[in-house]
Amino acid sequence: MSEIAGWFTGRLPDGWFTAPPEVDADRDEILVVGTLVPPEVEGSDDAVAAACAARAKRFREETRATRVAIAEEAEHRFGRKVAWGVEIRGDRYLFTHLAVPVMTRLRFSERVVLDTLIDAGVARSRSEALAWCVRLVDRHQGDWITQLRDALAHVEEARRSGPDL
Numbered sequence: 001m002s003e004i005a006g007w008f009t010g011r012l013p014d015g016w017f018t019a020p021p022e023v024d025a026d027r028d029e030i031l032v033v034g035t036l037v038p039p040e041v042e043g044s045d046d047a048v049a050a051a052c053a054a055r056a057k058r059f060r061e062e063t064r065a066t067r068v069a070i071a072e073e074a075e076h077r078f079g080r081k082v083a084w085g086v087e088i089r090g091d092r093y094l095f096t097h098l099a100v101p102v103m104t105r106l107r108f109s110e111r112v113v114l115d116t117l118i119d120a121g122v123a124r125s126r127s128e129a130l131a132w133c134v135r136l137v138d139r140h141q142g143d144w145i146t147q148l149r150d151a152l153a154h155v156e157e158a159r160r161s162g163p164d165l
Contacts, residue, residue: 008030
């Protein structure tokens with residue numbers, strides 16, 4: 001993961017972001033999120049939110065060609081799709097990113113949970129209900145998930161530093 005983050009930090013044009021970008025990756029996708037300078041705007045919260053959304057949209061449009069070229073290089077080098085986003089004043093704006101299908105087998109009681117979410121109007125399908133459940137776990141167990149990811153990073157490092165077979 002540090003190789004990917006380092007590559008993007010070195011490859012991105014200077015001045016795009018206020019600090020090195022946050023780079024996350026899974027088996028399918030690399031997500032690059034940089035922090036932009038917030039617009040100087042006074043007024044209501046709605047005015048500030050509108051200015052931030054417009055700043056994010058402007059960045060997306062003005063950097064599209066360069067981002068596509070960088071993404072193509074990264075996809076060739078790392079074998080994963082690249083998604084982009086920006087953060088302004090703590091709000092995150094993600095550009096086009098993957099929605100990867102996942103297949104699973106559920107028992108009766110698990111299907112009942114998903115069907116209840118559909119019946120209640122929380123979701124339109126079992127797939128959407130399952131995605132809602134995953135977001136809920138992430139929101140409420142985010143620290144625990146982070147601890148698991150950190151532990152897995154240590155395992156990966158131990159494997160790399162171990163003997164070659």
